[in-house]
Amino acid sequence: MPLRVSFDDFPTLGKKVNGKRLVYLDNAATTLKPKPVLEKMVDFYIGSYSNVHRAVHTLASRATVAYEEARMKVAKFLNADPSEVIFTSGATMGINLVVNSLLRSGILKEGDVVLLSQAEHHANLVPWIRLSKFHGFGIAYIEVNEKGVLTEEAILRGKEYKPKIVSVTGHSNVTGQVIPLEFVREVFEDAILVVDGAQLVPHKRLDVKDLGLDFLVFSGHKMLGPTGVGVLYGRKDLLEVMEPFLYGGEMIDKVSFEEVTFNEIPYKFEAGTQNIAGVVGLGYALDYLEALGFDSLEEHVRDLTEYLIEELSKLEFVELYGPLDHSHVSIVSFNVEGIHPHDVAHVLDQEFGVAVRSGHHCAQPLVRALARGTKLSNFPNSTVRASVYLYNTKEDVDVMVEGLKKLKGWFG
Amino acid sequence: MIYSDAIMDYAKLRKYRGKIENAHRIEEGKNVSCGDEITLYLVFDGDRVAEVKFEGQGCAISQASTNVMIEVVTGKTKEEVIEIAKNAENMVLGREFEAGLLGPVLLFQEVGKYPMRVKCFLLPWKTLQIALER
Numbered sequence: 001m002p003l004r005v006s007f008d009d010f011p012t013l014g015k016k017v018n019g020k021r022l023v024y025l026d027n028a029a030t031t032l033k034p035k036p037v038l039e040k041m042v043d044f045y046i047g048s049y050s051n052v053h054r055a056v057h058t059l060a061s062r063a064t065v066a067y068e069e070a071r072m073k074v075a076k077f078l079n080a081d082p083s084e085v086i087f088t089s090g091a092t093m094g095i096n097l098v099v100n101s102l103l104r105s106g107i108l109k110e111g112d113v114v115l116l117s118q119a120e121h122h123a124n125l126v127p128w129i130r131l132s133k134f135h136g137f138g139i140a141y142i143e144v145n146e147k148g149v150l151t152e153e154a155i156l157r158g159k160e161y162k163p164k165i166v167s168v169t170g171h172s173n174v175t176g177q178v179i180p181l182e183f184v185r186e187v188f189e190d191a192i193l194v195v196d197g198a199q200l201v202p203h204k205r206l207d208v209k210d211l212g213l214d215f216l217v218f219s220g221h222k223m224l225g226p227t228g229v230g231v232l233y234g235r236k237d238l239l240e241v242m243e244p245f246l247y248g249g250e251m252i253d254k255v256s257f258e259e260v261t262f263n264e265i266p267y268k269f270e271a272g273t274q275n276i277a278g279v280v281g282l283g284y285a286l287d288y289l290e291a292l293g294f295d296s297l298e299e300h301v302r303d304l305t306e307y308l309i310e311e312l313s314k315l316e317f318v319e320l321y322g323p324l325d326h327s328h329v330s331i332v333s334f335n336v337e338g339i340h341p342h343d344v345a346h347v348l349d350q351e352f353g354v355a356v357r358s359g360h361h362c363a364q365p366l367v368r369a370l371a372r373g374t375k376l377s378n379f380p381n382s383t384v385r386a387s388v389y390l391y392n393t394k395e396d397v398d399v400m401v402e403g404l405k406k407l408k409g410w411f412g
Numbered sequence: 413m414i415y416s417d418a419i420m421d422y423a424k425l426r427k428y429r430g431k432i433e434n435a436h437r438i439e440e441g442k443n444v445s446c447g448d449e450i451t452l453y454l455v456f457d458g459d460r461v462a463e464v465k466f467e468g469q470g471c472a473i474s475q476a477s478t479n480v481m482i483e484v485v486t487g488k489t490k491e492e493v494i495e496i497a498k499n500a501e502n503m504v505l506g507r508e509f510e511a512g513l514l515g516p517v518l519l520f521q522e523v524g525k526y527p528m529r530v531k532c533f534l535l536p537w538k539t540l541q542i543a544l545e546r
Contacts, residue, residue, distance in 0.1 A: 342446060342471035342532065343415070350413065359446045367447070380469060381447045411420070411472075 003292060003300040003390060009034040010391050020353025023396045028173050028199060028331045028387035029357055030221045034288050037224060041281045052276055053250060053267075067276055070283030071266070077286055078216070079207040080233050086269040087279050090230035091198040092123040094217030095167070097232055097245040097269065098194055099127045103135055104243035107192070108165060110136035115163035115191070117142040119150050119172045119179075121363040124196045128167065142168070146373030148175040148333075148366055149323045155180075155187055166191045170200030174363045174370075174385070175322030176305070176331035178204075185212045192238070198222060202389070203301055203330060205294040208233050220278065225285035229278030232269070239265045246271040297390050301330050304388045304397065308332050311401045317408050321370050321383060333361075333383040336404060337376060339411045341384045344404070352403035354396075357385040414522050414529070415472060422476035422519075428483075430465050437546070441539025443531050448474050452539050459489045464540075471532050473523060478536035480516045490544050497537045504530050 007013060012032045015022055024032060044066060050059035052067045068082075075082040088094045102108040114128050118141050132139050140161040143154050150172075158166070166188045171178045178200065185193060194215040197206065201216075202223035208216055216233040220226060234242075244251055244262060248271035253261040262268040289297065305328060312318050312334055321333045336344050341358035348354040359382045360367045371379045386400060432453035439452045448470030455463040464482045469475075481500075485493045500517050502509035504524045511518060523533045 340469075340471035342448075342473070342529070346471075346526070346529065347413075347415070364447065378469060381449075410415075 001293060001296045003296040005292065005391050007391065009036055009288075011035055013391060017353040017355070018350050020351075021399075023352070023354040023399045025386040025388060025392065025396060025400060026355045026357050027202075027389035027392075028222070028361075028385065030227070031202065031224050031389055032391065033226070034224055034285070037281060037284045037288055040284045041226065041277055044280050045277055049277065051273055063276060066280045066283075067274070070279045070286075073283045073286050074231055077205065077290070078233055079209050081236060083265045084208075084233055084236050084239065086232040086234065086239075086266045087274055088217070088230045088232050089228055089275065090219040090221070091196060091217045092230075094215075094230055094232035095124055095194070095196065096127050098167075098215050098217070098234070099131050100245045101242040101269075102165070102192075103131060104245075105241060107238070107242070108135070108137055111138070112164040113138045113140055113161050114165045114167060115140050115142065115158050115161055115188070117150055117168045117179075118144040118369055119148065119175065119177070119363075119366050120167075120169055120196070121173050121198075121361065121366075123198070123362070124167055124169060125365070137164075144175075144366065144369050146369075147323065148172070148321050148370050148373075149177055150179055152180065152183055155184060159187060163188065163191050165194060167194035167196070169196045169198075170206075171197075171203070171329065171331075172322070172363075172366070173199050173331060174333050174361050174366050174383070176328045176333070176387075177323045178327050178329050180327075181211055181213075199331065204298055214238060220282035220285060223285060224288055225282040226278045229275045229282050231282075234265075234269075236265065239269070244268050244271065248272040250274075292390065300390060301388060304392055304394065305329050305332065307394055308386065308388065308397050311397055312404075315401065315404060315408075318404065319374065319376055321373075330389070331385060331387040333370075333385045335374075335376060335380065335383055336408060338378075339407065340380050341382045343411070344384045344407065347407045347410075348400060348403050351407070352399055354400045354403055356400070357387075358382060361385055414520075414526065416519065418516075418519050419476045420472065422479045422516075423472040425476075425479045428465050428479055429467065431467060432463065432465050435465075437543050439539050439543035439546075441535050441542070443470070443474075443535055445531070446470070448532065448535060450474070450478055450536060450539060452536070452543055454543055456490075459491075461485050461488055461490065461493055466536070470535065473520075473529055473532040474535045477520060477533045480519065481536045481540065484515055484517055485540070494541065494544060497541050500537050501534060504533050 048062035050063040052064040142158045192214045197218040201218040219230040251268045251271040317337045345358035435453035437454040450468035453465045499509040
């Protein structure tokens, strides 16, 4: 079924930027917000807002119901149990929670090996690297090839490290590669598998049970939801034995001046007042996406990615990165020969109204790895990145491609 | 457009590129958010900045800014250079500044309209300031 997007739901797209129609191609950074989601959030703030799980008054009850409804929606979306859905501030906090809690519970300890991939962005690198310095566990990597791609051969080679934990992205935010998670699970059948779903979840309905994931993290703002809210899915038996990450109110059972016992899952991982409206808003965003249909969304994004790669490939002055095949979804990184990505992005914005990202995309090691395969005389250690989502069209791609031709002419 | 012909010419200038083997001071500067890096090589003659060269890469704005900076500061005393650097920063941040001190640095005045690009312009100036104050 073709995707039926109402452009009235995205008034931002109707705004002019620098006198031009806005072409928003920075969806991997964050997505626009549908007006109906925002309106429902305003209604919630006005009509049902209070703190949750505490007071007995009507507003508190409405807010608690709305908050827990959002958890049910997420649980259904992932095929998880609601007790396995923990609300966080985003994917970054989810990873930090997992690493810290696994350490505190003795599940991850000195001498263990954590296997990451070279395609990770900083959120799935830095927490592991830093905590390995304090706790003495080892880190090994699944290597990317010269295109920045994780091949099945490379994943298989990771087996020699005998990792206790494997933590990988589901979808690279630089190369656009969707990682074969079924294969990863098969190869590392005994390892605890953590998946960074920041880019994958906005594009694909995942079944955490079917895929055998132990942990999955993602952010709401990359899938039409508000900023500052995200989800950590964790396997029940693991969560139950894990020490909490943040301590405070709400996450406790009994507190004395000497001792503390914890609330049950998922509450023991949600200390303090939560981002209540954010959580409720994420639920609304999920409703919006479900109404459009994830299958249609995926197909639309795949078609558009294919078109984007096809059109960019016609430009002989453009170098493309990533797999450039069926596993390449939404995100296309490239460079224009002789023009720095910042200059490309600046001119696209100022002269053509096109919003793209330029830089290292919070994945410095991966972008440096791309230098191995470059044919550019002077690889800038950064790229331009265009990323499409449900409200983008072929015309958007055309505007960017025309812009690139013109700017290449101007800069020579 | 901030990409005037003059700025583009400065971006492509080769004159100040390269290493100085016996430099008195070598300073590396980096913009962490974009990965742009430059290394400044400084030679002093007493209190004066006698010669400066640089290596590195980055966007047209950072490259042009580096070339203009070297052109402007060469031959000046350290004190004069620090004064120019302060005024260059004030200019791009929209504060009061003394235009008479800046010469071709004034080409970059418009960069101040683009907050995300200010750091590109400032990279060489910040690096030079650190080198002189160290």
